[in-house]
Amino acid sequence: MSGEIKRMIDTIIQKRSNGNEVLKNTTRTKLIIKGFNPDHWTLQSEDDPAKIAELRQIARDMGVEL
Amino acid sequence: MSVTTAFTTAPSIEQAVDEIREQCSEITPKMVLFFASSRYDPARISKAMHDAFAGARVLGCSTAGELVSGRVLKDSIVAMAFDDRTIEDAACSIVTDVTSPNSLSDAVRKLEGEIGTPLRELDFQKYVGLILIDGLSGSEELVMDRLGDLTNMAFIGGSAGDDLKFRSTHVYLNGEAYTNAAVLAVLKPAGEFGIIKTQSFRPLGTVLVPTKVNEGRREVIEFDGMPATLAYARALGVPVEEAPKLFMHNPVGLVTGDDFFVRSPRQVEGDSILFYCMVKEGMELALLESTDIVSDTRKAVEEQVRQLGGASAIINFHCILRALELEEKGQNEAYGSIFADIPTIGFSTYGEEYIGHINQTSTMLVFK
Incomplete structure (x- = not known):
């Protein structure tokens, strides 16, 4: 399976920013600082269970329901 | 006048605080922010500044050098007093142990109690956070990461210094001095504000x-x-x-x-x-590869002031490594001159905060 990480990242950015461009950039930066650069993941990226678990925790911490 | 800056190099705490109070006498401050050289005893300077400005929120930290409108200083205290024409509202709390997530949660709960709104719901265009944090704790990333999770509001600030002794740094709130701690403040500026992050x-x-x-x-x-x-x-x-x-x-x-x-x-x-x-x-x-700090900073400040249509005050969190480079190149005067026409205070930090923890950067809060 592939693409789950990209979809999770996009959901976090979309839900935290509500479409606001400034918040989109800020949320992207926060994710990069946490080690998840949105540009490095595509719908073809392999689903890595450890990374998915890490992102789920990040989403919880950020108050985002995936 | 809604913002006043003050500075002193008086060696005694009593005289230094008298001089700061005197320079701020034309304002009834809602909040006083001060940055003090580590040569001033932490407990005594925090209490004296708090007592001098009864009725105001008084917060600050120890430094590795100070800045005040147009001047780069050492062994001094710089202060900025704001009345309600610049800061409508301010809430402050202390993270007593920056290594503890529970301590951060307690501080955030206290802030939210004072503001009456969860941090998550604050409008990032109307509110801004300040953070002053122990510069030797190594915990800035932990605290900034969690704050970033909790709110879309920007937190901007610096890591306290101790004049390059690297023994202990302090943050100040409500007349107390703390180490291994962070002061958090949520400000509601009366007008527009902007944030500068500049690195050369x-x-x-x-x-x-x-x-x-x-x-x-x-x-x-x-x-x-x-x-x-x-x-x-x-x-x-x-x-x-x-x-x-x-x-x-x-x-x-x-x-x-x-x-x-x-x-x-x-x-x-x-x-x-x-x-x-x-x-x-x-x-x-x-x-x-490094470029020119003075010209890059001047450009960043001018651009932000242009975007806001003017600036009434700047708080500058200025990396100690930048300060050392400016000193080595004999550019202190040129750097200070960038802020000559705008009320400014700042200090040489052991790290800068904006979205995350940063080095060799200046983060600045600019009030219109």
């Missing part, structure tokens, strides 16, 4: 990727599968033993689209490089 580097076109790190120690053991010192030296085309001499002029930057967040190497330990900031495995770190 350009990417050299080489990217280093940490492949083995010890995050807790802010240590990179390997870049690209090679011993960190070897990879860094090779990227710059110098022998390994020459590498530490280049740390200040050639740090690395975490690439975030068109921008980067500087991570400064501190020292070599074996084959590893210890940084002033945590890096994670897999991060793309661009190798950087």
